[in-house]
Amino acid sequence: MKAIWNEKVIAQSDETIVIENNQYFPPNSVNMEFLVKSKTETTCPWKGQASYYNIIVGNEINTNAAWVYKNPKPMAKNINNHIAFWKGVKIIK
Numbered sequence: 001m002k003a004i005w006n007e008k009v010i011a012q013s014d015e016t017i018v019i020e021n022n023q024y025f026p027p028n029s030v031n032m033e034f035l036v037k038s039k040t041e042t043t044c045p046w047k048g049q050a051s052y053y054n055i056i057v058g059n060e061i062n063t064n065a066a067w068v069y070k071n072p073k074p075m076a077k078n079i080n081n082h083i084a085f086w087k088g089v090k091i092i093k
Contacts (some may be wrong), residue, residue, distance in 0.1 A: 001014070001016045001092070001093060002023070002093075003030075003089050004092065005055050005088060010030065010034050010055060011031065011083065011085070013025050013027050013029035014030055015093070022084040023039055023091050024082035024083065026082055034055050034057055035054070035083075036053060036054045037051065037053055037054075038064050046073060048069055048071060048076065049071070050069055051070060052064040052068075053066040053083070054087065062087055062088060062089070065085060065087040065088070065089055068081060068083045083093055
């Protein structure tokens with residue numbers, strides 16, 4: 001699987017985890033040079049607290065387009081530190 005935004009591969013892995021139709025990429029498969037931590041956080045009742053990243057490619061910013069659970073609840077422990085994408089990020093095989 002690949003996560004692509006603005007023609008750049010943001011993440012690539014054959015070992016993603018699918019939860020609620022989102023592909024969660026292992027941390028070592030994400031090109032962190034394109035991600036900048038944002039101040040946004042949300043809480044999922046069963047996964048826990050998510051922290052967000054802005055994706056920056058060139059002069060373009062995709063605000064809060066990636067998220068991660070750094071300390072998920074027990075039912076979601078398999079996505080610990082995995083990163084998922086939305087807001088126009090294309091996920092392709």
